[in-house]
Amino acid sequence: MTKVEELRKIEFGHSFPRHGLRLLYWFARLVDRDANRALDLDFDPGTEHFGFHLYPNNRLALPDTRGHPDVFYYVVGNVNGPKSYQLPVYVVQDFLNAKTLHSYHRYWGLDFDNGNRDRIIVRVRGTSLEAVYVAAHFYPSNEYDLSHVYEISSGLLSRIGSSGLDEFLSGASSWVRHTPYECKFWCEATSLQCLFYACLCVRYDSVCLLRLINHVIKHFMVLQFMSIYIKGF
Template identity: 35%
Template sequence: MTLNELSQLRDSEFGRPSPRHGLNLLYWFAQDFVTFSDGLMIPKENPSTNAYGFHRFYNFDDDDDDDNDHDHVNALLPKQKLPYYDVGNLNAPGAEKLPSYVRKNYNHRVPKSNMDRIMVRLNGNFLERVYITQHVNKKCFGHTYRISQGLLMNIKNMSLEEFLKKMQPPQIQYQNQSYLQAGYSQSAYVQTEPSNDSWCVIL
């Protein structure tokens, strides 16, 4: 499924609830890591250099002579000859270059604070596809979606505060607005846990 609208991203529950870092990671990616030119997504640095903690994601058993159905079943992302890379592991070498607002809630004793990932398909010097997913354990991912270029451009044109506010569930947005109209400060909110559906791949 491709997410084209902010409301679709919000409803996917990617990066929520706190201390998950996916929304901040996605904002950094759209705001600072990619530029858009003539319909192309150009990365600030090539993911193959392991900048910002990017590393190769082996989506499938890449064997040119073996195109069996099990490769398609086991692939998390569409099977292509182009390489995939993922970013978001705050333990990865280079991840210290991510901005502090992405890393601020990380606690190695809290797995949910390091479960979100962005995956990209690299075609030469530009990004051909962008996906979001959540890392459940070494081999399992869940709630994987493609992010459209239009949605990334929309995020790029927003402030972080505005983006995070729009990612709050509608009932929370309404509740917070009611509190503000009543003269209260912005309230904290509690979000429901995402479902445990996952997709395991052979790495």
């Protein structure tokens, strides 16, 4: 991929609470570009900082590096792992909010089990970054959706890293602030569910908020009418 707009065509990081776009933005800001325009990391991913760990590439979905003992694949993005606390809040917040709701998901009619799917895979030689891919992890196995692995060009990575977060999210997805499913949930759930979910979700925008307020007003008007009707008996 060479353009931000191309990210709109894939599922990576779009539906709540998936975090891929924010993860990609964080990683792009982490990468250094030297005088020769080569990409470098200022840390060794082999130390498992930020939750980086080896990606085995057993099924050879990515270019084979077995003839290059100094080249490795690493993967990052598990926001439920022991090193996830090292990731910035804006990357993990939606998943944490969803995790708060997890024990209630049967009641709410929501399924957040796939919220922790997005990953970034990098190919490195020492700290030199040779390639970057976005991918999806299958929960709860250790397998990856190899039909949806996309390489991110160095130019795109640089453009993402030089932009602001809101600017990038706006270009990468026209609805990243809220998915249609979230708006549907807000508009069709009861007022208590709406208010509870709105308090937990930090990404609501003005359109969804107006829909929420409108729904709550209608809901309480119905309750008020019913209470008056019952009292009439």
